[in-house]
Amino acid sequence: MSRSVLITGAGSGIGEACALRLAAQGWQVALVGRRREALERVAQATGGLVLAGDAADSATWRGFIEQVDARFGGLDAVIACAGGHGLGRATETSDEAWQAALRSNLDSAFHTARACLALLMRRRGSLVLLGSIASLAAGPEVCGYTTAKHALVGLNRSLARDYGPAGVRVNCVCPGWVRTPMADEEMQVLMTHHQEDLDAAYRRVTAEVPLRRPASSDEIAAVCEFLVSPAASIVTGAVLTADGGATVVDVPTLPYTRLAPQP
Known part of the structure; x- marks a missing residue:
């Protein structure tokens, strides 16, 4: 069956x-x-x-x-x-x-x-x-x-x-973040404010996510x-x-991210 x-x-x-x-x-x-x-x-x-x-x-x-x-x-x-x-x-x-x-x-x-x-x-x-x-x-x-x-x-x-x-x-x-029609709508605020396209908006919201991208x-x-x-x-x-690692980021330490060596 x-x-x-x-x-x-x-x-x-x-x-x-x-x-x-x-x-x-x-x-x-x-x-x-x-x-x-x-x-x-x-x-x-x-x-x-x-x-x-x-x-x-x-x-x-x-x-x-x-x-x-x-x-x-x-x-x-x-x-x-x-x-x-x-x-x-x-x-x-x-x-x-x-x-x-x-x-x-x-x-x-x-x-x-x-x-x-x-x-x-x-x-x-x-x-x-x-x-x-x-x-x-x-x-x-x-x-x-x-x-x-x-x-x-x-x-x-x-x-x-x-x-x-x-x-x-x-x-x-x-x-x-998942690339769906609903999420695309949420990107509109960023797209308007920063005068950027949809792909750039998704890059912006996942910039500090370990995998650096939406699902x-x-x-x-x-x-x-x-x-x-x-x-x-x-x-x-x-x-x-299932978040690309978003919830493992220690938000208070983000100001130090740029000081740490990158892989």
């Missing part, structure tokens, strides 16, 4: 890369996202089941799960990539913006997990939550995003503890592929950074 995976945020970025990578390995894929046209495009390349709707809306999941169960008879993996922005300091964040940040980044993962766990338990499957290095540290003026991504780590640990006895593994991947979506998809594979059979409750 072919392995099956459900991916949220599957219409672009990391979600799309996960769908393409796993489909190429023979997985059957269910594609969840709000933009049907984008999902249809990915489905053409993967043969995937298109489920257009908001992953953060619990009302959509009953119909989704019925279709997945009818098509696949269970799930071997779920990769929750759906997310969004959450910009601004606390005093600049309206009630609506706060709720939107939590909904897109946290509620979407919770409702995905809750809806899919029965199918995952049937096959002792694996769940991957897409966090961020914002799950581990605070960037400037991203209060809603940082809070929601930190909460994902708690959700990851709670799910791993509660459903491990049923054979379900749950892990959280925390990327740094590609496929590189993060490869990490997700590992976590849902038998090679990661003992890994659960983990928070795995």
Whole structure:
């Protein structure tokens, strides 16, 4: 029997890369996202089941799960990539913006997990939550995003503890900068301020990252592929950074970087 995976945020970025990578390995894929046209495009390349709707809306999941169960008879993996922005300091964040940040980044993962766990338990499957290095540290003026991504780590640990006895593994991947349409939008401020192109903006934000570059979506998809594979059979409750080394940098020592000999 072919392995099956459900991916949220599957219409672009990391979600799309996960769908393409796993489909190429023979997985059957269910594609969840709000933009049907984008999902249809990915489905053409993967043969995937298109489920257009908001992953953060619990009302959509009953119909989704019925279709997945009818098509696949269970799930071997779920990769929750759906997310969004959450910009601004606390005093600049309206009630609506706060709720939107939590909904897109946290509620979407919770409702995905809750809806899919029965199918995952049937096959002792694996769940991957897409966090961020914002799950581990605070960037400037991203209060809603940082809070929601930190909460994902708690959700990851709670799910791993509660459903491990049923054979379900749950892990959280925390990327740094990844070249995605969402990240491209965030580069616009730097591009405008410094009068530079997109590549230069990415070089700027990764200048102090040990690997000196952002990740590609496929590189993060490869990490997700590992976590849902038998090679990661003992890994659960983990928070795995995939950030080019960004979180190992000792920020207070950055003024001394230029004084140290370079390799």
